[in-house]
Amino acid sequence: MSTHYKAEYIWIDGALPTAKLRSKTKIVEHGQELTIWGFDGSSTNQATGHQSDCVLKPVFTCPDPIRGGDDILVLCEVLLTDMTPHPSNTRAALVETAKKYAAQEMWFGIEQEYTFFDGIRPLGWPDNGFPAPQFGYYCGVGADEVFGRQIVEEHMDACMMANLKLAGINAEVMPAQWEFQVGPLDPVAVSDQLWMMRWLLYRIAEEHGVSATLSPKPVKGDWNGAGAHTNFSTKAMRESFDVCVQAAKALGEEHALHIANYGAGIEERLTGKHETCSVKEYKFGVSDRGASVRIPWQVAVDKKGYIEDRRPCANVDPYVVTRLITETVCSRL
Numbered sequence: 001m002s003t004h005y006k007a008e009y010i011w012i013d014g015a016l017p018t019a020k021l022r023s024k025t026k027i028v029e030h031g032q033e034l035t036i037w038g039f040d041g042s043s044t045n046q047a048t049g050h051q052s053d054c055v056l057k058p059v060f061t062c063p064d065p066i067r068g069g070d071d072i073l074v075l076c077e078v079l080l081t082d083m084t085p086h087p088s089n090t091r092a093a094l095v096e097t098a099k100k101y102a103a104q105e106m107w108f109g110i111e112q113e114y115t116f117f118d119g120i121r122p123l124g125w126p127d128n129g130f131p132a133p134q135f136g137y138y139c140g141v142g143a144d145e146v147f148g149r150q151i152v153e154e155h156m157d158a159c160m161m162a163n164l165k166l167a168g169i170n171a172e173v174m175p176a177q178w179e180f181q182v183g184p185l186d187p188v189a190v191s192d193q194l195w196m197m198r199w200l201l202y203r204i205a206e207e208h209g210v211s212a213t214l215s216p217k218p219v220k221g222d223w224n225g226a227g228a229h230t231n232f233s234t235k236a237m238r239e240s241f242d243v244c245v246q247a248a249k250a251l252g253e254e255h256a257l258h259i260a261n262y263g264a265g266i267e268e269r270l271t272g273k274h275e276t277c278s279v280k281e282y283k284f285g286v287s288d289r290g291a292s293v294r295i296p297w298q299v300a301v302d303k304k305g306y307i308e309d310r311r312p313c314a315n316v317d318p319y320v321v322t323r324l325i326t327e328t329v330c331s332r333l
């Protein structure tokens with residue numbers, strides 16, 4: 001057995017308007033502590049060439065299901081060289097907010113939709129023209145309905161082997177579009193794990209020569225966009241339907257702030273069509289997939305549970321959406 005193992009240091013860059021994932025490998029001796037590390041911030045829109053060093057601080061680790069053995073994945077926060085959070089570091093602010101409202105025991109479950117692309121076309125789409133209109137693809141089966149299942153299965157296995165809390169997967173309404181769900185977990189854990197799962201998705205799709213995009217409207221026209229429905233509950237919501245309704249009302253008070261932070265390109269996706277509510281309007285309702293916020297029917301039956309914010313786009317930063325919802329809801333309940 002080797003005296004050393006591989007640690008894949010993963011971080012979020014400074015790309016605008018939507019950050020991307022980066023990673024590099026550190027060889028670590030068994031028994032040694034994981035240390036901070038550095039990188040060239042001038043290549044990630046996080047520094048200038050003259051003062052290019054940024055710091056990687058490990059914050060969450062899990063087994064590396066791709067390399068196996070003792071190898072690990074290491075999610076990092078980006079710091080400045082004075083050890084304060086880098087301006088692109090949205091996790092640090094979430095940690096503070098989560099601490100402030102910890103007593104309310106907020107849980108999140110995020111539905112990550114995404115689309116496979118083969119070059120410039122969604123995977124499996126014809127060279128010319130379009131596939132049959134949307135109908136049989138959602139939760140479909142068969143080679144005429146489903147594109148990319150092998151990657152989805154490998155990604156699911158990888159998340160499980162990494163001990164990440166995947167809740168499920170399904171094929172989506174647009175062909176080549178899929179979804180996985182993570183949670184329920186506390187705000188910081190759900191966000192760390194979602195970034196890890198995104199990294200694993202890109203990495204596994206890479207093996208197949210396919211790219212996965214989080215674009216909120218990957219194909220213009222009569223095709224569904226891609227969201228990141230954000231389900232959440234406080235302890236009180238898990239015990240009372242009235243509190244669930246109060247939380248839905250609270251979200252309405254910060255609609256503009258939330259829309260501005262729920263992913264670049266949100267106005268292309270929230271049109272009022274394709275199971276969305278217009279970006280200009282805020283409404284909530286039981287079972288309503290045309291509402292901004294849906295109260296699942298089971299929650300209305302049980303008279304307790306959680307609610308679903310349907311507005312966040314697939315490309316949203318989970319550190320931002322969970323911070324905004326926690327602040328908005330917990331300060332008002």
Ligand code: ADP
Nearest residue numbers: 107108109110167181182183184231232233306
């Ligand atoms: P949909 O019917 O909208 O497609 P999904 O089954 O895809 O719903 O996703 C539901 C999500 O809600 C899952 O990620 C699940 O973990 C999460 N969830 C379930 N119960 C709770 C709860 N009490 N608080 C927060 N999230 C929850």
Ligand code: MN
Nearest residue numbers: 111179181229
């Ligand atoms: Mn879903």
Ligand code: MN
Nearest residue numbers: 111113172179
């Ligand atoms: Mn979905």
Ligand code: MN
Nearest residue numbers: 111229308310
């Ligand atoms: Mn949903």
